[in-house]
Amino acid sequence: MSKSIRITAIKGMNDILPPQSARWEWLEAAVRRVMARHAYRDVRTPVMEHTQLFTRGLGEVTDVVEKEMYSFEDRADQHGHADHLSLRPENTAGVVRAVVEHNLLYDGGKRLYYMGPMFRRERPQRGRYRQFHQVGAEALGFSGPELDAEMILLAVQLWAELGIRHWRLELNCLGQPDERRAHRAALVAYFEAHHDQLDADARRRLHSNPLRILDTKNPAMQALVEGAPRLLDHLGEASRRHFEAVQAILGASGIAYSINPRLVRGLDYYNLTVFEFITDSLGAQGTICGGGRYDYLIEQIGGKGAPAVGWAMGIERVLELLQEEGVVVPEPLPDAYAVIPDTAALPVAMRCLQALRAAGVAVQMHAGGADGMGSMKSQFKKADASGARHALVFGADELAAGEVTVKALRDGSGSQQRRPLATPEAWAASLKSTA
Structure with a gap:
């Protein structure tokens, strides 16, 4: 009789078992309540997409595409053709693909949300896993700053629904493509002049994606980055008005925020407003929700150009934050x-x-x-x-x-x-x- 082999879960991909699963159900129910109040509708997309969706949508030189995707070549069909497929590392691109494929914007804008697993091959650590779960909200077909603000207020109401109190909001404006090109040229010139102070990662990104250098976590580069040209100084009048309108709505709603000119997010598709909700209770993994406007992604993946804005929230991190803040999640008990x-x-x-x-x-x-x-x-x-x-x-x-x-x-x-x-x-x- 052959010896049995004990098979365990893949590293960084976790089982969610009772009673912990009850906390997930409680959070998911809260999400559905808040989304319903804001008239957002549930959308469910496949966990696997064509790799090209992510290379075109997220950017070929982003860390996600370069290092973290689970990608493979499918079995060939009878004609010898094999698709290149990837497990989704995020879901905005998948939602946009579904909106384009099914022509959902034919009768006007749509407010959508999703919940589900994402996959990135990175080093597992606290709050960061290879299979992780996100809640996301996407408003497609709306160009006004009021939708940027609505997205942020939607997240704020979710924190209130969950009982999360300790967070802060950071904003930035990435402008439009021509403004980013001007800023990019200024950044490249600045960092080239200080080439000897760049670490290996920054040197690699210098000509491919210099904006991401601003997001470095290397303490030795902080002073250099602080002195770099600011994108806010390259904004045109329309971009400034859009950003100021977002801030006015947040101010009128009593939402405290700070402007972080180094906030760039990790994906290439953003423009105009970007934002992050951050906590100091989870160590280095402080971002619990992030997003922004992505007006060019729909056209970029083959649809008729339309504006859009959205965010994604990490469920595992939020559950950890609930525990850190002492929020009591009721356990379902039989009557x-x-x-x-x-x-x-x-x-x-x-x-x-x-x-x-x-x-x-x-x-x-x-x-x-x-x-x-x-x-x-x-x-x-x-x-x-x-x-x-x-x-x-x-x-x-x-x-x-x-x-x-x-x-x-x-x-x-x-x-x-x-x-x-x-x-x-x-x-x-x-x-x-x-x-």
């Missing part, structure tokens, strides 16, 4: 636990339990084994451990009378009363938790 002393009672008991569940009551049924259902003492011990507020006792005396005993488990009284088996829907509401 009742069914104590069934004898297997002969199972047909009647289970019929009653199904009626209670249909009436909205959460019921956990005791499960026995080959030797029967187990003692009443052991069943009541499990009923108490389940967290249920009531025990439903289907004993021989109760069944003979056509009844079930409902016993209180949580109020300290231990009170109990009989209820008719024939009409469980009439007393179901009394079992439901009011918490």
Whole structure:
């Protein structure tokens, strides 16, 4: 007999198990409530796309495309053609592809949101995994600064819904392509003049993506970066007005923010407003939500040009932040636990339990084994451990009378009363938790 091999999950790709999964469900429910209030509609796209979508949309010289994508060549078809495919490293490009492919903007702009897994091959660390999960919001077909502000206010309301208090908002404006080209030329000239102070990563990016040098985490380069030409100084009048309008709306809504001229985001498709929500509670991985305007991405991947703005939030990081801030996430508990002393009672008991569940009551049924259902003492011990507020006792005396005993488990009284088996829907509401 061959020796069995223990197979484990891939490094950086985690199982989400109870009771932790309840925290995910709670967060996801909060997201859906907030999105519904803002009239954003759910969109679900494949986790795998053509690699070209990301090389064209994100930029071939971004870290994501150069180093982090899970890409492969599919099996060849009968003609010898094989597609180049990638697991999605982010979902804005996928949403835009879906909008273009299905002509969703034919009758005007759309407000969309998504939740799901993304994949990047990077070193796993706290709050950063190879399979990670994001919530994203995208507003496509709207050009006004009020949508930039709405996106930010949407995230602010989500923090309030979740009970997250310790965050700060940073803004910047990346302008339009011609303004960025002028700034790029100034940046290249500046960094070339200080070439001996650049680290290897900055030298590699100098002519391919110099804007990303501004986002360096190397302490030795901070003074050099602080003195670099600012994109804000290269903005034209229209870009300035757009940015000022966003700030005016945030100010009127009482939202505190700071302008960070070094904030560039990691992907090439952004223009005009970019923003990040940052916490100091998670160490180096401080960004919990980031996004901005991307008015040229739709045309870039083959659609008719249309403006757009959006953001993405890391679910794992937000869950960590909830824990750091002491936000109590309620654990789902059954309303009742069914104590069934004898297997002969199972047909009647289970019929009653199904009626209670249909009436909205959460019921956990005791499960026995080959030797029967187990003692009443052991069943009541499990009923108490389940967290249920009531025990439903289907004993021989109760069944003979056509009844079930409902016993209180949580109020300290231990009170109990009989209820008719024939009409469980009439007393179901009394079992439901009011918490």
